[in-house]
Amino acid sequence: xxxxxxxxxxxKDFDNIDNFLNVISEKNRLHILCLLRNGEKCVCDxxxxxxxxxxxxxxxxxxxKEFGLIKSRREGRKILYTTNKxxxxxxxxxxxxxxxxxx
Numbered sequence: 001x002x003x004x005x006x007x008x009x010x011x012k013d014f015d016n017i018d019n020f021l022n023v024i025s026e027k028n029r030l031h032i033l034c035l036l037r038n039g040e041k042c043v044c045d046x047x048x049x050x051x052x053x054x055x056x057x058x059x060x061x062x063x064x065k066e067f068g069l070i071k072s073r074r075e076g077r078k079i080l081y082t083t084n085k086x087x088x089x090x091x092x093x094x095x096x097x098x099x100x101x102x103x
Contacts, residue, residue, distance in 0.1 A: 017098055020091040023067045028052060029060050033083060036070060040080040 024030055031050045035041060041049075047057035061081055064070045068087040072079050 042078045
């Protein structure tokens with residue numbers, strides 16, 4: 001890829017963009033991120049809103065959390081999820097820089 005080599009983009013940055021796009025390209029994960037932008041939600045609220053089973057919703061939440069796009073906290077018996085704005089902004093900025101310099 002000559003465009004990326006000529007822009008001095010680090011392989012690590014390119015890999016991070018690729019991984020970010022793979023994580024958010026799944027429509028249910030993208031929907032979860034949209035729901036969480038309005039504040040904390042538990043898995044029970046999320047799965048009802050997107051129409052998935054609770055265990056499949058938990059699977060998507062796990063992927064988003066492992067990638068660092070969301071975070072969680074325990075409140076009693078519930079686990080509440082919210083977006084990790086700092087990490088999300090870093091990925092958005094990385095993608096934006098790539099697009100503006102290479103496309």
